[in-house]
Amino acid sequence: MNEGLQERLEKFGFSLYMIRVTLAASISWMVVHAMYGGEFSYFAPLAAILITQGSVKASLEKGIYRLLGIILGGTVSLMIGHFFNVGPLSILLILLIGLGVATACRINFQAITQVGVTSVLALTFIQDHYVMFRATETLIGVAFALLFNMIIVPPKGFIKVKSTAFAGTLLLADGLNGLAPGRDENSQAEALKRSGQLLKDSAQKQSELLFTLSHVPCINDLTVMKKSISHLQTMHGYVKEIAAEIRLLPPHYAAADWMQKTLSATADCIAIFGAKTLSDTECGSSLPEALRRARELQLASFSELQGNCPLTAIRDLGAVFSHLNRLLDEVERADHAVMSAAPQRARARLERAVRFAKKGLSHKL
Secondary structure, three states, X not given: OOHHHHHHHHHOOOOHHHHHHHHHHHHHHHHHHHHHOOOOOOHHHHHHHHHOOOOHHHHHHXXXXXXXXXXXXXXXXXXXXXXXOOOHHHHHHHHHHHHHHHHHOOOOHHHHHHHHHXXXXXXXXXOOOHHHHHHHHHHHHHHHHHHHHHHOOOOOHHHHHHHHHHHHHHHHHHHHHOOOEOEOHHHHHHHHHHHHHHHHHHHHHHHHHXXXXXXXXXXXXXXXXXXXXXXXHHHHHHHHHHHHHHHOOOHHXXXXXXXXXXXXXXXXXXXXXXXXXXXXXXXXXXXXXXXXHHHHHHHHHHHHHOOOOOHHHHHHHHHHHHHHHHHHHHHHHHHHHHHHHHHHXXXXXXXXXXHHHHHHHHHHO
C-alpha cells in the first residue's frame, strides 16, 4: 500500500486493521456461503473479526485457541446432549465437564471461554453437523484473517521501525549524558520517558512485521533488530536506575567534572551502538574503543575517589558506578549478539544470489 494513500484513508477512519477485518470477514462469508449455503455461514466472518490482531503471530495464536475451544466444547456438548434435554442441569453438566477438562489441561484462558460458548450453543442447536460446520467455517475465517494479516502491512514498515528505534536510542544516550545536576530535570525525565516509549513502539511494530509476505526477504534483519531493541530496552532500565541513584548523591559529587565525563563516555557507547545497528549511515567511531575508554574513565574516577571520600559517599557512588558498568556490559552483549547474527545474514544473501544466478543461467540454456 502506498504511504500517501494510507494517510489519506486514515483521515477518514480507514485504518489498516479495519481494512483487514472487513476484507477477511466479507470474503470468508462469501466462501462459506458458496460451500454450505446460509445456515451457519456467519461463524466464518465472526471468527475473522474476533481473531484479527496487530501481528500474524497473535492472530494465529488466537485462532488456534478458538478452534481448540470449539472442538472441545462441541464434543462435550454432543455427548451430554444425547442423554439430557436443554435445561439448567444439562448446561451445568457441560460447563462443569468442558471447563473442568480445559482448566485441568492448562489450556489458554481464551480457549477456555470458547469452550463454554460453544458448549451452550451446540446444546441449543443440537444438530449432528453443527460442530463440524462451526469448526470448518471458523477455520476458513481464521485462514482469511491470517492471509490479510500477512498481505496488508504498513508501507515502508521496516524503515519506520528502524528509524523509531534509532530515535529512541539517541534520546536514551542524550538522557544519560544530561543526568548531571544543573540540567533541566523535567527535560531529562521527558527524554528518558520518550526514549522508553519509542523503544516500546518499535518493538511492537517489529513484531507486527514478522511473517508478513512483503518482509520475507528481510526476515533476518528483523530478527537482528528484535535483538537490538531488546538489549536497548534493558539499557533503558539501567539508565533509569542510574538517574535514581544520581539524584540521591550530594550535589558536589553528582556535578563533578569526572562524573560528567564518565556519563558522557558511557552515553557515547549507546549512541555508537545505535548508529552501528539501526542507522544506514556508516559509523566512523569504533565501539570497542569507546567501551575501553568508558571503562578506563570509570575505574580511574572510582579509584581516585577511594582515598578522598568518606565511606558513606563511597557506598553511594559505588551504586552509580556498578550500574554504569552493567550498562557497558549490556552494550557489549548487544554488539556481540548483532555481530554473531551478521554472518547468517551474509550467508542468506549469498544463497539467494546463487539461486537467482542459477535460475538465470538455466533460462539462457
